[in-house]
Amino acid sequence: MPGAKKIQFGILGLLIIGFVFTVSSALAYWQEVTVSNTVDVVVIREGAELIVDDLNNKLDDKRLVPQGYRMFTNDVDEVEFTYNAGISRELINSVNLHISATNITIGGEETYAQLVDINILNQGDKAQTDLFNDTVSITIVVRLIEPIDEAEAVQKDLDTSRVNVEDSKEAYESIKGEVIEFTLEFSLSSKTESNNEN
Numbered sequence: 055m056p057g058a059k060k061i062q063f064g065i066l067g068l069l070i071i072g073f074v075f076t077v078s079s080a081l082a083y084w085q086e087v088t089v090s091n092t093v094d095v096v097v098i099r100e101g102a103e104l105i106v107d108d109l110n111n112k113l114d115d116k117r118l119v120p121q122g123y124r125m126f127t128n129d130v131d132e133v134e135f136t137y138n139a140g141i142s143r144e145l146i147n148s149v150n151l152h153i154s155a156t157n158i159t160i161g162g163e164e165t166y167a168q169l170v171d172i173n174i175l176n177q178g179d180k181a182q183t184d185l186f187n188d189t190v191s192i193t194i195v196v197r198l199i200e201p202i203d204e205a206e207a208v209q210k211d212l213d214t215s216r217v218n219v220e221d222s223k224e225a226y227e228s229i230k231g232e233v234i235e236f237t238l239e240f241s242l243s244s245k246t247e248s249n250n251e252n
Contacts, residue, residue, distance in 0.1 A: 104151075106240050107138040118234070120200035133196045139240055140189040149242045153192060155179040156239055161232030166225055168218055170234055171197040194238065201225035 121131045139151055155172040158164070173195045174181035183190065203222040207214055219225040 103142055104240060104242055105140045107140070109136045109138060118196070118198050120198050123200070131197060135194040135196070135238075137192045137194075137238075137240075138189050139185075139192055141185055141242065143188050145242075146185050146188060148245055149185055150245055151183050151185050151190065151192075152239075152241045152243060153181045153183075153194075154239045155194070155236050157235070157237040159235050160229045162235070163228070166201065166219065166229055169199045169201055169225070169229065170236070171199055172236060173197075174238075192240075196234065196236075198229075198234070201229075 115128055116133060117126075117129050118133055119125075119129050119131060123129070124131055139153075141149065141151075153174050155174065158167040158170050158172065160166050160170065172179045175183060175193060181192075183192075199218060201219040201222040202212065202216050203219055203225075204214070204217050206212070206222050207217050
């Protein structure tokens with residue numbers, strides 16, 4: 055029996071070493087990526103006033119990582135931005151609000167912009183909403199997509215539709231610790247113009 059206990063402790067020791075190795079590998083792979091944005095207000099309808107208030111607190115203490123790579127309390131796999139968009143009451147029933155994410159960069163480069171997922175009002179990177187009140191709350195969620203190349207997809211037996219870069223290691227080296235920047239454009243159009251576009 056004493057020999058059996060030694061074997062059990064030996065196996066437990068191997069499991070702990072394996073766990074520590076896995077954690078440190080993930081840490082070495084993903085380092086913090088921060089997110090910042092600017093807001094452009096473009097008014098399409100003449101005489102309309104559109105006021106956009108930024109309701110966001112500083113996000114400096116948050117580190118954006120792809121889903122499945124959260125290791126510490128400050129790591130997040132999505133960052134949420136909230137804005138209030140307001141117009142004068144007399145325009146409420148006659149205009150639609152359009153929001154789009156443009157000029158997406160990581161570290162000032164557009165090379166890996168496809169790895170930034172921006173979802174505005176659950177409609178993707180472009181959204182349209184009715185202005186049912188003089189102030190409407192707009193929520194934007196930003197996620198970082200893990201870079202996956204063809205070799206990695208084959209190795210991990212992933213669906214090839216998940217391949218999003220030519221070289222995942224090169225992509226990681228280019229984006230780790232860099233700042234994601236994007237511009238949000240808010241604009242108004244009359245309901246009749248918006249209906250004609252659809």
